[in-house]
Amino acid sequence: MYLPRLFAAIPVAVLLGCFLPGCSSGPRSVKAASVKPAPERHDAPEFSLKDADGKVVHVADYRGKVLLLDFFATWCGPCKIEIPWFTEMERKNKDKGFAVLGVSMDDEGWEVVKPFLAELGVNYRVVIGNDATAQLYGGVDALPTTFLIDQAGKIAAVHVGLASKRDFEDGIQQLLQTPVPGGIKPDKASVPGTSHLNPLPALSVRAK
């Protein structure tokens, strides 16, 4: 662009879309996965992250419970739709062997996350995640990404993007009603890998 020694206006040309992850062939499809049969499940990767009180949280802390692990961010609109669902599910099912654990992917940390959680009335535990945690769970490029983890600590379902409330409810109930053999209560002796020794019949919940 040639500029005379006067005021000049420069239009800036950038193709934004090409910098988006996975957008080379248009919008990424959003999956609403069904619960996998027990033999097809893989161990949920372990992490150590701190909650709002500074206490270290491990995935293994939830062994014996059905865990809904929700990767979210304050700047994520679809996450704000799902979080009230998870708050309700925590309230309804916490005495039935179910828990929700939120993993915030906000770079700014608790400074932005705490007010956000207070505004939404979140009643479950939340930790601050990082890139290393995301990589353990396959990258977590899109938010929300939510994992349903069975009582044995294995990933039973993954929802990428905004899923339906019904999908979550069905998956949670399916897992709660059919305990996995490896899903021994944390206060009892744990025998790693027993779910492989005694595989359950295939479970299937179809996403609507």
Added chain:
Amino acid sequence: MTVRTGYHVNSNTPSDDYLIPLKLTWTSTGALEGGTVTYPKPTLEKYEFSEKPLSVFTGNFELVANFKVSANAPAGPGMAVGKLRYQACSNKACYPPKTIEVTAPYQVQ
């Protein structure tokens, strides 16, 4: 700028305090001064995940930066370099905010 079909980016004045605005800032302007950025008028779009319409940019849009050429600027080529921060979503998912380098070449006559 072009946002691929099926995506949107928050405008420079998003509807919610939690949303990350699109913002262009200049880090180096060479022989130019100023660089005030004029953003286009955003559109208000309703998405599946939003209760109210969101202020967004979609498709093709232009950012215009206004510079003044320094009186003592030497004739010849130059480059204004800036950073563009944005955060994109589809109708069902959002992607982490990104900051990319933007360059605007110019020639002072």
